Amino acid sequence: MSDFNYWKPENLLDAVSLLANMEDQARPLAGGTDLLVKMKKGPINWKGIVNLKGLTELKGINYEGETITIGALTQISSLIENPLVSIHFPVLVDAARSLGTPQVRNLATIGGNLCNASPAADVALVLLMYEARLLIMGPSGSRKVPVQEFYVGPGQTVLQQGEILTTVEIDLPPLNSKGVFYKHGKRKSHEIALVNVAVLLTSQPETKQITRARIAVGSVASTQLRIKDAEDSLTDSLATLSAFEKAAKLAKEAVNPIDDVRSTASYRKQMVGILTRRALQEAWGGEL
Amino acid sequence: MKIPMSLQVNGEMYQVNVSIKKTLLDVLREDLALTGTKKGCDSGECGACTVLMDSKPVNSCLILAVDAVGKQISTIEGIGGIMELHPIQEALIAHGAIQCGYCTPGIVMTAKALLDSNPHPTETEVREGIAGNLCRCTGYVKVVEAIMDVSSR
Numbered sequence: 001m002s003d004f005n006y007w008k009p010e011n012l013l014d015a016v017s018l019l020a021n022m023e024d025q026a027r028p029l030a031g032g033t034d035l036l037v038k039m040k041k042g043p044i045n046w047k048g049i050v051n052l053k054g055l056t057e058l059k060g061i062n063y064e065g066e067t068i069t070i071g072a073l074t075q076i077s078s079l080i081e082n083p084l085v086s087i088h089f090p091v092l093v094d095a096a097r098s099l100g101t102p103q104v105r106n107l108a109t110i111g112g113n114l115c116n117a118s119p120a121a122d123v124a125l126v127l128l129m130y131e132a133r134l135l136i137m138g139p140s141g142s143r144k145v146p147v148q149e150f151y152v153g154p155g156q157t158v159l160q161q162g163e164i165l166t167t168v169e170i171d172l173p174p175l176n177s178k179g180v181f182y183k184h185g186k187r188k189s190h191e192i193a194l195v196n197v198a199v200l201l202t203s204q205p206e207t208k209q210i211t212r213a214r215i216a217v218g219s220v221a222s223t224q225l226r227i228k229d230a231e232d233s234l235t236d237s238l239a240t241l242s243a244f245e246k247a248a249k250l251a252k253e254a255v256n257p258i259d260d261v262r263s264t265a266s267y268r269k270q271m272v273g274i275l276t277r278r279a280l281q282e283a284w285g286g287e288l
Numbered sequence: 289m290k291i292p293m294s295l296q297v298n299g300e301m302y303q304v305n306v307s308i309k310k311t312l313l314d315v316l317r318e319d320l321a322l323t324g325t326k327k328g329c330d331s332g333e334c335g336a337c338t339v340l341m342d343s344k345p346v347n348s349c350l351i352l353a354v355d356a357v358g359k360q361i362s363t364i365e366g367i368g369g370i371m372e373l374h375p376i377q378e379a380l381i382a383h384g385a386i387q388c389g390y391c392t393p394g395i396v397m398t399a400k401a402l403l404d405s406n407p408h409p410t411e412t413e414v415r416e417g418i419a420g421n422l423c424r425c426t427g428y429v430k431v432v433e434a435i436m437d438v439s440s441r
Binding site for chain 2: 001002003004005006008029031032033036037039040041051053077097100101102103104106107188189190
């Protein structure tokens with residue numbers, strides 16, 4: 001590992017000013033499960049580490065009215081263990097359980113999963129589906145960005161120099177909503193998704209009417225995608241196999257995957273269609 | 289850049305003066321001579337370096353030593369002894385769940401954390417619990433059986 005300068009600020013404002021003054025020469029350290037691996041592999045083009053682990057105010061899960069707020073430094077394992085998250089956001093727990101290994105989940109943070117901006121990220125995909133909002137603190141104050149507007153490209157976000165993701169906010173989904181998360185890979189654990197899909201359907205069970213749909217897919221474009229066309233095609237339609245097949249086809253057409261060491265573009269595209277249809281059917285749950 | 293730090297490992301306080309870039313794994317092995325914790329992939333994949341930090345299993349290769357300050361670290365050296373093995377160690381031996389042994393300290397630590405928080409796990413919970421500990425001799429069945437055996441005692 002190359003040498004680096006090191007700071008461990010004790011509060012958020014100090015962390016912001018340290019990062020702002022380093023002009024891209026420093027990286028924030030949260031869980032470390034990606035950053036330390038990168039630093040060991042080297043070479044790195046930054047010279048300092050601003051260790052955020054001392055910012056205890058960025059850790060924890062709170063429930064206020066219709067909104068749950070999760071500190072950016074909250075560990076992935078804490079999402080799994082939190083009863084309120086399990087009750088209100090079960091799909092977030094499914095995604096958290098699929099991330100890495102138990103050892104990694106005890107270190108990795110929700111903020112790190114977002115800020116790494118991996119198109120394959122599991123927890124971040126479900127946050128996109130739930131339309132989470134991200135609170136960001138920077139040298140010129142705070143701002144709030146929807147997850148959907150957070151990514152610029154692989155590994156790139158809208159975060160500016162000195163800005164730190166502090167909090168994730170998620171509103172409770174409407175009543176009669178059911179979500180599903182699928183991670184498709186070669187193994188059941190310890191895997192990076194070849195394709196991952198998260199859907200949330202809100203429906204009126206008596207009339208079979210779908211009132212709202214959210215569909216997010218990962219590992220199939222330079223950033224994770226919401227498939228608005230597919231969502232719109234389902235809104236106010238009846239829950240039928242053909243409606244789900246149509247939405248799945250729109251999802252398949254919307255993605256732009258690549259060939260890489262883990263899979264091929266054509267296989268990924270095909271699986272987006274299949275997994276989206278299956279996820280929608282499972283989220284609906286009833287007869288078709 | 290070297291800095292002095294105090295680490296609490298297996299209930300004992302150790303004072304070390306180490307480079308800021310050293311991982312907990314390297315400090316355990318090189319500065320504290322606690323070589324029971326193994327270095328496998330050194331990138332958070334294999335689980336051979338698993339230790340408990342405040343009772344939770346973590347990859348010690350992914351933690352800067354400085355971030356272990358103020359935490360309670362448990363390593364394989366703190367689990368049982370040559371004359372008095374921990375029940376998990378006894379069960380691994382009894383079930384023949386050890387081949388080359390390199391992954392074993394990590395598996396013992398992970399299994400301990402699992403059984404401490406969930407004394408009677410299902411087989412699925414055991415398999416999920418040890419998913420982060422790779423054995424390249426490929427002997428998971430006996431490892432699972434051994435952990436299930438401990439949980440049924």
